[in-house]
Amino acid sequence: MQFFLRKMGKIRIAIVSPSGAIDENYIDGAAARLSAWGFEVIVTPHARNKYGRFAGTPEERRADLQWAINQTDISAILCSRGGYGAVQIVDKIDFSPLKKHPKLLIGFSDICIFHSVLTNMKLPSIHGIMAKHLTELGENDLPVQMLRQMLAGKTPNYKIPPYPLNRNGATEGILTGGNLSVLYGLRGTKFDIKPRGKILFIEDLSEKPYHIDRMMHNLKLGGILEKLSGLIVGQFTEFEEDELMLKTVYEIIADSVANYDYPVCFNFPAGHVPYNLPLIFGKKYELNVSDNAELKSVR
Numbered sequence: 001m002q003f004f005l006r007k008m009g010k011i012r013i014a015i016v017s018p019s020g021a022i023d024e025n026y027i028d029g030a031a032a033r034l035s036a037w038g039f040e041v042i043v044t045p046h047a048r049n050k051y052g053r054f055a056g057t058p059e060e061r062r063a064d065l066q067w068a069i070n071q072t073d074i075s076a077i078l079c080s081r082g083g084y085g086a087v088q089i090v091d092k093i094d095f096s097p098l099k100k101h102p103k104l105l106i107g108f109s110d111i112c113i114f115h116s117v118l119t120n121m122k123l124p125s126i127h128g129i130m131a132k133h134l135t136e137l138g139e140n141d142l143p144v145q146m147l148r149q150m151l152a153g154k155t156p157n158y159k160i161p162p163y164p165l166n167r168n169g170a171t172e173g174i175l176t177g178g179n180l181s182v183l184y185g186l187r188g189t190k191f192d193i194k195p196r197g198k199i200l201f202i203e204d205l206s207e208k209p210y211h212i213d214r215m216m217h218n219l220k221l222g223g224i225l226e227k228l229s230g231l232i233v234g235q236f237t238e239f240e241e242d243e244l245m246l247k248t249v250y251e252i253i254a255d256s257v258a259n260y261d262y263p264v265c266f267n268f269p270a271g272h273v274p275y276n277l278p279l280i281f282g283k284k285y286e287l288n289v290s291d292n293a294e295l296k297s298v299r
Contacts, residue, residue, distance in 0.1 A: 012042060
């Protein structure tokens with residue numbers, strides 16, 4: 001995070017659209033808010049494009065993201081939205097310039113493909129709100145405030161109310177993860193989760209409970225869950241519980257890690273919801289679950 005603080009002059013942020021097409025009004029709204037915060041905003045050439053459900057052809061999307069990665073005077077890359085499409089270009093991106101000139105990549109949902117790459121490279125990135133919420137949320141809304149703090153080089157801590165399925169305990173680990181379906185799509189690839197020493201965060205949208213069960217069993221059978229240091233379960237939204245599964249979605253997840261002894265925090269306020277608190281992936285945190293759950297940055 002400290003590379004932000006050593007930049008001279010106005011901090012530059014690029015807006016790219018590496019996945020789904022977006023209403024360009026949201027790009028304008030995000031650019032306006034970031035500019036009001038004092039940042040210089042560059043909207044990449046193809047960020048407003050539409051090519052089917054995508055924000056441009058694979059080559060256009062790849063070119064914009066690669067350009068932003070390559071620039072030495074850009075400090076952050078805001079992905080305009082998720083949707084679908086990052087998997088089409090992730091293996092064609094050269095992320096190595098970020099080792100010399102690091103940048104905070106910001107986004108969630110489909111953007112978690114890139115978060116996985118960066119965490120494996122031991123580089124931080126922000127799982128957080130994108131153009132739509134930057135446009136629609138108020139300045140005093142906590143997801144907006146916290147993202148602004150992160151862009152100023154600050155790392156917030158979190159205190160989460162109790163939840164019946166929580167498992168008490170304390171641990172430290174590198175935070176990683178994101179959208180469960182996206183992570184599931186990376187299983188068996190070179191971008192897969194490296195679980196040892198990691199606190200895994202998961203959330204999802206519009207997935208049937210038996211799909212969630214399938215994905216959690218994949219993580220279990222693949223040896224991912226047993227090697228974790230902790231688990232944080234975010235918001236699972238826009239689905240109906242399935243009484244034939246005999247368990248709720250949260251109970252399915254709890255059962256999948258029942259044989260392990262690390263702390264588990266449920267109902268973390270992040271995911272496909274407006275109240276989507278940003279998290280810094282690739283950074284070490286301390287997770288302490290007791291009466292409340294606390295997630296604190298380890299400096």
